[in-house]
Amino acid sequence: MKIEVINEVWGELSKCELCGIRDLVLFADLKEEDFRLIHQPIVDLHFKPLQSLYRSDDSPDFVYTIRSGLVKLVNYSSDGRYRIVRLLGKGDLVGIEVLSGQPYAHSAEALEPLAVCRIPVSEVLRINQDSPRLHEQMLARWQKISSDADYWITELSTGQARQRVIHLLLHLASLSDRDDFFLPSREDMGAMLAITTETASRMISALRSEGVLQVQDKSRASANLEQLRALLT
Amino acid sequence: MKIEVINEVWGELSKCELCGIRDLVLFADLKEEDFRLIHQPIVDLHFKPLQSLYRSDDSPDFVYTIRSGLVKLVNYSSDGRYRIVRLLGKGDLVGIEVLSGQPYAHSAEALEPLAVCRIPVSEVLRINQDSPRLHEQMLARWQKISSDADYWITELSTGQARQRVIHLLLHLASLSDRDDFFLPSREDMGAMLAITTETASRMISALRSEGVLQVQDKSRASANLEQLRALLT
């Protein structure tokens, strides 16, 4: 798979500073003096759905800030099964664990067409040493990861299949900018909810025939969120 | 419920520095000069099983380092059900999320007889401002939380009830210093694994009659770990 390098951000400080999602990203609080510490290029990359940002055994040299699109973090077990443990969206930092000197904890794969900034780990570590302004951002990001994991455990891995699917749809809708939202393949839904693809398919079919879910594209859907939430009670 | 204040650590720097689990705790890397920044007392507390360190709506004024024992982090939902989302053991920091200005994300309750150091949040924040030595510790702790959560999702919330119970027993054994390990109530096992108390009971019974698990006390057991692991394949 080929990766398109759209743009090198480095060399023009203004690029990061003019970033459209500037207030969301890891570097949100940095000052001009901090940017001067950056020596390796930060590049703007685009991935197509199914492409992999990295695999868990790759050399942990980069983290990625999501500009737009959706990423799944996947744990593959030796027997071929896989479990999706987290979804990341706009402004999220992919691969954050390598900033603590760890290997990648998962494989990261694009779901929707994906735009990211690829940041060399060495640069983050350098800035971290000299500037305290990243620390708060880092803690806030870990904190969000932890509360997302709680949600994943309590809502997406507990209770009946129907409830889990509904929770997942609500979660996907909350990750979307638009009215409609990303609808994963039935296999991926299964890997998120610890159910089979057939069960996922049945639940989606049921919700469609009940009129609370409209499937547009193969990977897009819309729903009456109020009505969906009401089904949980 | 009454809380016994065993000891005030503050006032004698040597207390923290002589701590038996010094290399495990949040303050592992602090220097004497850092300890001088501490103005509020750090106290040594003991809790009995079932006692609560804090509830999610308590004022987030303290974090706790576990000296010995086990803590469960619990999410109560409005309908009375509850889900245990994490277990914390020796050296772990309970309530870390409040250091990012958040409320407590869970209720924390003692399982085994518990010894903790109660640390005022204000002190951690003060040290954090002036000293970079906590940052690495904090990141390492968040990192561990995240990988624990991954384990919770992939092993304890996925697959058949029997496999989940076995994984839980192995996990509990790994948290123990001794040969035997803590055996939760069946209800708590259910809340960890998203199964019912009856199913948990049946699985424990089965493992006992198969001779791979020995239940000693009501809340202690031992097992042949190799044999247990073999049952997973």
Place this chain on the structure above:
DNA sequence: CGACCGATTGAAGGTCGTCAAACTACGTGG
């Protein structure tokens, strides 16, 4: 057009939840 992949649907069987009863441990009070 035919092959292939994912989604859907059906049927059958197994696992787990639900409801209920019996059992155990433990503490209280007669």
Place this chain on the structure above:
DNA sequence: CCACGTAGTTTGACGACCTTCAATCGGTCG
């Protein structure tokens, strides 16, 4: 000291839900 009540555990029976296996459908790509 024993009787009794309570709470948690265990066990059984039954049914619901989900998985498994299989067939069909629909769309895409060569």
